[in-house]
Amino acid sequence: MAEEVLVFGAWGSPFSRRVEMALKLKGIEYKYIEEDLTNKSPSLLKYNPVHKKIPVLVHNGMPVAESLVILEYIDETWKDHPILPKDPYERANARFWAKFIDEKCLSAIFKACWGEEYEHEKAEIEHEKAVKEVSELLQLLENELKEKRYFGGETVGLLDIAANTIGYWLGVFEEASGVELLTREKFPKLCNWANEFVCVTAIKENLPPRDKLIAYLRNRFGAGNASK
Amino acid sequence: MAEDSVKLLGYWVSPYSLKVKWALKLKGIQYQYVEEDLKNKSPMLLQYNPVYKKIPVLVHDDKPLAESLIILEYIDEVWKQNPLLPIDPYERAKARFWAKFADDKCVPALVAAFSKKGEEQERAVKEARENLKILESGLEGKRFFGGETIGFVDIAAGWIGCWAQMTGEIIGIKLIDAETMPLLDSWFQDFLEIPLIKECMPPQDELLEHCKELHTKF
Numbered sequence: 001m002a003e004e005v006l007v008f009g010a011w012g013s014p015f016s017r018r019v020e021m022a023l024k025l026k027g028i029e030y031k032y033i034e035e036d037l038t039n040k041s042p043s044l045l046k047y048n049p050v051h052k053k054i055p056v057l058v059h060n061g062m063p064v065a066e067s068l069v070i071l072e073y074i075d076e077t078w079k080d081h082p083i084l085p086k087d088p089y090e091r092a093n094a095r096f097w098a099k100f101i102d103e104k105c106l107s108a109i110f111k112a113c114w115g116e117e118y119e120h121e122k123a124e125i126e127h128e129k130a131v132k133e134v135s136e137l138l139q140l141l142e143n144e145l146k147e148k149r150y151f152g153g154e155t156v157g158l159l160d161i162a163a164n165t166i167g168y169w170l171g172v173f174e175e176a177s178g179v180e181l182l183t184r185e186k187f188p189k190l191c192n193w194a195n196e197f198v199c200v201t202a203i204k205e206n207l208p209p210r211d212k213l214i215a216y217l218r219n220r221f222g223a224g225n226a227s228k
Numbered sequence: 229m230a231e232d233s234v235k236l237l238g239y240w241v242s243p244y245s246l247k248v249k250w251a252l253k254l255k256g257i258q259y260q261y262v263e264e265d266l267k268n269k270s271p272m273l274l275q276y277n278p279v280y281k282k283i284p285v286l287v288h289d290d291k292p293l294a295e296s297l298i299i300l301e302y303i304d305e306v307w308k309q310n311p312l313l314p315i316d317p318y319e320r321a322k323a324r325f326w327a328k329f330a331d332d333k334c335v336p337a338l339v340a341a342f343s344k345k346g347e348e349q350e351r352a353v354k355e356a357r358e359n360l361k362i363l364e365s366g367l368e369g370k371r372f373f374g375g376e377t378i379g380f381v382d383i384a385a386g387w388i389g390c391w392a393q394m395t396g397e398i399i400g401i402k403l404i405d406a407e408t409m410p411l412l413d414s415w416f417q418d419f420l421e422i423p424l425i426k427e428c429m430p431p432q433d434e435l436l437e438h439c440k441e442l443h444t445k446f
Contacts, residue, residue: 050329050362064321066328076317088305089291095298100279140279 005030006058008044010037012213014165015067016055017206021161022074024202026081068098071158083158097144097151098162105141106165108134113177114221127225134181138190141166145189149196156200166190167197168207175210176217177224234259235287237273239266240430241438243387244296245284249428250383251300255307297327297384304380312380323380326366326373330385333359338388341403342395342439343446353401360392360404364412371418382419389416390429394436398443 005023007030009016023030035044035054047056047063057064057073064073075083084091112130141163145151151159160167170182171194184191197203218224236252236259238245252259264273264283276285276292286293286302293299304312313320337359340352363385367373373381389404389412396403406413419425429435 059318062318064318064325066325069321069324069328072324073317073321076320088302089288089293091305092293092298092302095301096293096295099295099298 003029004058004060006033006056007031008033008035008041008047008056008058009054010035012208012216013054014169017208018067018161018164019055019057019070019074020206021164021203022071022083022158024206025083025156025161026074026078028074028078068095068102068158068162071161075158081155083152083156083161085152085157094151094157094159097141097159100137100140101162101165105134105137108137109165109170109173109181112181113173113179113224115225130225131179131181135186138166138182138187142187142190145193147189150193156197156203160193160197161203164197164203167194167203169213170194172210172213173217176214177221178226179224233289235262236260237262237264237270237276237285237287238283239264241435242283243391246387246428246430247296247383248284248286248299248303250386250425251303251312253424253428254310254312254378254383255303256309257303257307297324297331300327300380300383312374312383314374314379322366323373326363326381327384329359329366330363330381330388334363334385334388338392338395338403341399341401342443345446349399349401353399353403356392356403357405357408360388360412361409364409364415367411367415369411372415378419378422378425382415386416386419386425389413390420392416394439397436398440 005028007016007019007023009019009032011034020030020032033041033043035041037054040052044054044056045052047058048054048065051065053065055065055067055070057070059073059077064070071083084094108130112127112134115127115130150156151163166182173179174181182190182194198207234252234257236245236248238248238261240263249261262270262272264270266283269281273283273285274281276287277283277294280294282294284294284296284299286299288302288306293302300312313323334356337352337356341349341356344352366381370376372378373385378386392403393416404413404416420429
């Protein structure tokens with residue numbers, strides 16, 4: 001049977017880009033469908049009735065939702081270029097940090113860049129707190145990277161792909177909002193990793209254009225929390 | 229395998245450490261259980277889970293693991309008897325999806341129904357019921373999520389039935405309706421009747437007392 005792989009995504013979303021990165025790494029052909037999230041297609045609603053969100057991977061008519069669940073499905077279905085290690089403890093570790101990034105980092109980064117509106121006197125303090133929180137989270141990732149080239153070791157793995165929000169989107173958020181978070185002096189390893197990460201072909205080909213993303217973010221969320 | 233090579237740090241009331249107990253029991257794994265006082269966390273817990281400082285933590289050959297669903301997957305990969313996850317990748321993806329849905333969508337709504345008042349509580353109750361109904365669809369008419377026997381999602385989410393019932397009793401609003409969610413209701417009942425599941429549960433009356441007391445603090 002001819003294999004059919006569809007990916008429903010949004011150009012700016014790190015989550016749907018993760019799916020494309022994994023497929024690209026494994027050399028899997030797929031058809032990409034761009035969703036207008038303000039006007040979701042009947043297909044998306046059919047394939048992901050529970051969350052009505054992207055990304056959705058549809059493999060021979062069978063839908064899989066939730067980006068980290070999709071990454072595991074991709075790794076189990078197409079065995080070339082594995083993105084998870086073989087050792088169960090290392091697999092658990094990769095999953096732990098991927099979950100950490102999704103549950104802790106993104107919202108903290110967003111808060112530091114575009115946070116809530118506060119009265120002037122409080123704004124500075126709240127902003128500093130938000131920046132400090134991101135710093136602490138990034139430090140944990142810096143420590144986790146150790147001396148490895150990628151989180152996955154010598155090659156890009158599931159955690160690197162899940163960390164695409166840190167490897168590329170964070171830099172874009174920083175530029176769009178004027179808030180500095182991932183500095184070279186504090187996070188040399190993470191910065192090196194980010195540079196290497198975006199150079200990997202399968203990753204590079206799946207990054208949304210920087211200027212377009214910055215314009216979109218500024219338009220959607222405003223000028224950002226950089227001290228004026 | 230020697231008992232002291234597997235240690236579980238847990239809390240008697242926590243459904244999260246309960247899930248891990250169930251998985252270990254299902255696979256017949258000997259382990260040492262360490263009860264944590266969450267108001268006075270042990271240096272061992274803080275050392276083993278520095279990121280979240282929470283239970284459960286599974287320690288296997290001195291290597292710590294945190295986050296209950298991740299622990300379940302680890303247990304399943306190391307000890308192959310009585311598998312939790314199915315073999316087929318698509319079925320595995322569905323199992324992971326529903327376990328995540330239960331944790332991300334059903335649990336917070338239940339917690340809010342328990343802890344909030346007035347309109348906020350009404351909204352939380354509505355959301356809890358809606359999400360439980362959606363969870364029911366994941367059963368696909370089967371007896372258990374795992375089919376004829378319990379699997380990953382049953383272990384991950386089966387506790388919700390007992391806690392939802394207790395919450396309903398305490399707040400005076402029914403959350404699981406046998407009429408509107410017949411399959412979910414029978415699933416919860418069947419699950420809690422399984423001997424190994426029942427054996428690991430904290431004593432019901434003590435659990436209820438604890439939750440009632442917790443509720444007065446809100």
